[in-house]
Amino acid sequence: MTDRLQYGTTAKVFHWLIVALLLVQYPIGWLMPDLHRNTKPGAPMIFHISFGITILLLIVLRFVWRLTHPVAPERSLPPWQRLSSEAVHWLLYVLVLATTVTGWLFASFRGWAVSFFYLLPMPMLSSGNDAAGKTIDGLHQASEWALLVVIGIHVAAALAHLFIYRDRIMQRMLPG
Template sequence: MTQQPAYGNTAKVLHWMIVLLLAAQFAIGWLMPDIQPGAPPGSAMTLHIAIGLIILMLIILRFAWRLFHPVAPANTLPRWQRLLSESVHWLLYGLVVATAMTGWFFASFRGWHLSPLVGVPLPMLTAPDSIAGRLVGGWHQAAGFGLLIAIGIHVAAAFIHAFVFRDRIMQRMLPRA
């Protein structure tokens, strides 16, 4: 499969939609009150879960798009930077999926029968109060923090390329002027 020299509009739109939704998701998650055992999900939790599912769908779509529309690494980067960039991108994909899936396990563990998107009920990934649900659901916060750290690294690298190296790498994901 031939690699494109730059990201297309679809890749850019998916990227920036995911960025905006993740920003909203972290804000809601951070501001959401603690969930007491046996409590039903409130509107903030239902919104949090709905956004998480949208992010999960978009990241899977973005991943599939990337597989079938690969973009050549910037040939101006040293080999170590290309490898590190590719690694961070795969880490981001993995952590987004891990965060969404552990959140889904958490909701299943709580026994929440939710229909956050167009009334379609979510399948339960584990039995309510199961040991597996408690274990995997407990990883949700750790996955979220890991994702936040990986996003910070990604953003820092983008700014370093834009303002220190001035090598126009970041422009590959920005809208064309």
């Protein structure tokens, strides 16, 4: 398997689709009503969980695609930038997985019967357990904030390459 120099269309579609879904997912999560002991999932929670499951599926597919269709690191980058870029990308995978799985576990520990966009019932990963649900909720919130910070670092680095370094690194992932 030969490393490519540019990301292909499939990798770009996965990347930008996940970006778009995260741009929808974060506001839904922040704007939905607070959850209390006997709260049942309403429409905002159903959509939040459904988008989360969609993001989980896409990130797993993107990860498999990346493993089977590698792109060579940009040779023009200094070693510290190549290493930090790789680290940030792997951290993004880990945090997206952690955020989506802890969200799904939280719903499971709450004992909620939820559906995927009101179309398909979602399998729950565990049975109701309020104490575990509270712990998992804390992990979910921590991972969503950590993910937001790492996304910010990723975007800042991309913008630095676009506007400061002007080295065309970002063009590797832009559509087109």
